[in-house]
Amino acid sequence: MGYFVTGATGFIGRNLVERLLRREGTIFVLVRAGSRGRLEELRTGWGADGARVVPISGDLTQPGLGVSEEDLLTMRGEVDHFFHLAAIYDITAKAEAQERANVEGTRHALELAGTLDAGVFHQVSSIAAAGLYRGRWREDMFDEAERLDNNPYFRTKHESERLVRESARPWRVYRPGIVVGDSRTGEIDKIDGPYYFFKALQRARRVLPAWLPTVGIEGGEINIVPVDYVAAAIDHIAHQPDLDGRAFHLTDPSPRTAGEVINLFAKAADAPQMTVRLDTDITEPAAGAVRGALRWLPPARGALKLTLGRLGLPPEVLTYVDYPTTFDSSGAQAALAGSGIEAPPLETYATRVWDYWERNLDPDLFKDRSLSGAVRGKIVLITGASSGIGKATAVKVADAGATVLLVARNLEKLEATRDEIIAAGGSAHIHRCDMADIEDIERMAEEVLAYHGHVDVLVNNAG
Structure with missing residues (x-):
């Protein structure tokens, strides 16, 4: 069994490679010059099995990923599973960067998979491919996506998935929810998604007692999953027969609302929780008027940006507060049946996620206080x-x-x-x-x- 993995040094990628190393076979991984040091650290951490991880020099922005003829000869006919994870998983990234990485990067990965005559092309996409679809999004849905232009992250995730679906290769697509740290350790390497709210919770803890009741919003459902579940699910589903041409939602089947998520992390932080949460269906008319003002009035936009900046919140994160989409994951659950691989409830690991962030990623840890x-x-x-x-x-x-x-x-x-x-x-x-x-x-x-x-x-x- 042979594998090729892009994004192997990334957050999900390295967790997936660790799972693949439990199987037999060589794992070829695309690596940029700037990531070689990181890959060597990971190989050392993987012990003796790390020797089966073979670095292949290349570049996501180049046709065929810029892989040399010599490496092509080495790998041709040896790759049964091509995992494409190299992409931008950041709703705040610039549109041009997302286009290059998410769309053109996928195009180039498909070119290489064709040249290698690889087996199944596995793309790690995102629930963002649904855009801001209002309602329940099934795993067999694609063209029904709505409001993709709301953010380039949604659009580029959707377009990259389209390239995979229209290719001549056998394919499987995985759409994880919002990925957070390992459910066992809390470990993660970057701030994204719900982590943007952590600094605000920390500041609230410093000025308000934990018992003080506060008022907030209920919001839409926020689908959060830990990285260990995502990696294990991809590894398992990828090796099951007769599943080509399908997408799988790697999501929490019982997601929490935005208000519930914030409260779970507030509890983990020993910060005040929202005792009263307003239903956004009731407040939507007023919220719509406010959004209109923010869109058209420069002073309002400036005030919002300044306020969010002081809280450490990028404006894009507000998209998820009233997220309109829920996700059906029945196909993924059926494929995982009997494996013991399940998305754990957020309340079982929220404290570990918070604790790891506060001890290792809190921006205040890196401030020069001189x-x-x-x-x-x-x-x-x-x-x-x-x-x-x-x-x-x-x-x-x-x-x-x-x-x-x-x-x-x-x-x-x-x-x-x-x-x-x-x-x-x-x-x-x-x-x-x-x-x-x-x-x-x-x-x-x-x-x-x-x-x-x-x-x-x-x-x-x-x-």
């Missing part, structure tokens, strides 16, 4: 900067890499402070001002904006 990290490259205006605490602050901030704007009444002392900072290799500018005179303050502010454009940090020592 003074230099806070002010380097920024413009810092300091009043009362000619003496005392103001001067000491100016010298220290300039030494940390900031451009310091020195403000005070005494020009001679300001010049002395500026010269001291410049002599030490720093950057400083003088803006003389009487901070007790409103008109002079307004003049100074206009002067600062005219010369520097903006101020990042203001430190007031005057008084």
Whole structure:
């Protein structure tokens, strides 16, 4: 048995390869130059079996994946299963990048599969291929997809699946739900999907007691599955006979609403839960009016983007809050019957998912909390900067890499402070001002904006 895998160093890919290594056969994996180090780490972690993983140099953006003639000769006729996982699994990615990776990448993978005379072409797609279909989406549905232009992620997932369906190769398509960390360990390597809400939950925990009841929305059903289930299901279904030409929903048969999902992670975070959740069917007329305003009024769009940004939420994530599609997975469940492979309920592993994120992926873990990290490259205006605490602050901030704007009444002392900072290799500018005179303050502010454009940090020592 021989395999070819694209995206083998990715999140789902490496979990799938680990499953394939439990079987016999060579596993050829496409690898970019920049991913070779990562692949070698994985091979080491796979132990002796890692020797059966053979790297094949290539590029998703090149025809035939850019595989060399020498490697083509090695693999031709040796690949029974071609797994295509290399793609962008990110609703916030740029449209051009998604087109190159998801659509053109699939086209090139199909070209290579044809050249190799590979057996079955297995594409890992996504439930996003349904677009924003309103209703229950079956595994045999495809052309019925709706509102694909709402986001390039939906459109490119749908179009890449179309290429597979229209190809001459035997194929099977897998549509996972929103994939989160391993249900046993919580392990994941990037922030996506529900993880975008984690920072907001963490901030709520810091300012509100866990027992405080809050009000939120119920929202649509959010279909979340752990990566270990997805990899195990793909591996099992791929090796079952007589299933070609079908799509399989690797989804939770009992999904939770957006409100329930947020509450499960709020509980895991020891943050306040939404005691009252409003039904979006009732609030939809008002929500529609708000969405219209956000679409057409630039100030409203700006306010929304700013608010979401402060919460660490990209605007695209709101698509899933009132998600209109539910997914039938009867075909996948039938194919998995008797295997013991089932999607575990979210409440059985939500705590592990949260804990892994907070210990390993929380963006605050990687912040430079030094003074230099806070002010380097920024413009810092300091009043009362000619003496005392103001001067000491100016010298220290300039030494940390900031451009310091020195403000005070005494020009001679300001010049002395500026010269001291410049002599030490720093950057400083003088803006003389009487901070007790409103008109002079307004003049100074206009002067600062005219010369520097903006101020990042203001430190007031005057008084």
